[in-house]
Amino acid sequence: MALTIAAASAKAETIEVTIEKLVFSPASIEAKVGDTIEWVNKDVFAHTATVTGGWEVMIPPKTSASLTLKRAGSFDYFCRFHPNMKGQMTVTSP
């Protein structure tokens, strides 16, 4: 148990979220503070990952954009251009 925690806190991971046909996939992710989320946009449309009153990541067409998580908590995010695109992340302290 102690070993698992030590290993987990030592290594930050990159978690990939694919955007295809206006869907975040997986829609829900679990991460730790220090991890990086990388959104891979396969659409020909620009998207955003936006937390109301919080951060926003712009993800241009056919490119990737990333964000390193600094705060623990549970966040709902959406695309500001297409608010029907929704995602969720739970970020725990390392």
Add this chain to the structure above:
Amino acid sequence: MLIRSTTALAALFLLSTAMLAQASDKPSDPQIAHIAYTAGVLDVEAAMQALKKSKNKEILDFAKDMVRDHEAVNKQALDLVKKLNVTPEDNATSKALTKAADEERAKLAKLDGAAFDKAYVDNEVAYHKQVNGALETLLIPSAENAELKSLLETGLKLFQGHEQHAEHVAGMLK
């Protein structure tokens, strides 16, 4: 006033009869491609008018998003019809959509400032709602080609996103 509302009613009637005529008489893939492409072009034209007339940042940003997205999806549509060797075919629904959009643009041309902004965004909500209804009930179920159907389904998600985005902008104007 009476004449104006009669014209508006006639346009609405024409549109719904065109849609109904299509519903009983299933549109072909070349017609569906034409309707979907036309719907995109008309929204780009509406956005161009807003970019010329509005001074409101929210409206200008929204209009730019519409131009960018509809041009991108229409480029995909053109690539697809070329690949499938389909020639989009003009039809009653495309004509009714174009006529209604022309009339709306003429109406909006007479407005300025906040009155224009409100009328533009309200029409964007109504227009996307109408196109989404046609996509869901008529165009997607009628499409024979799987790739065309898939593009229309992506188009529906895109247009539904625009409808929500327009509703959000409308809410901010109040």
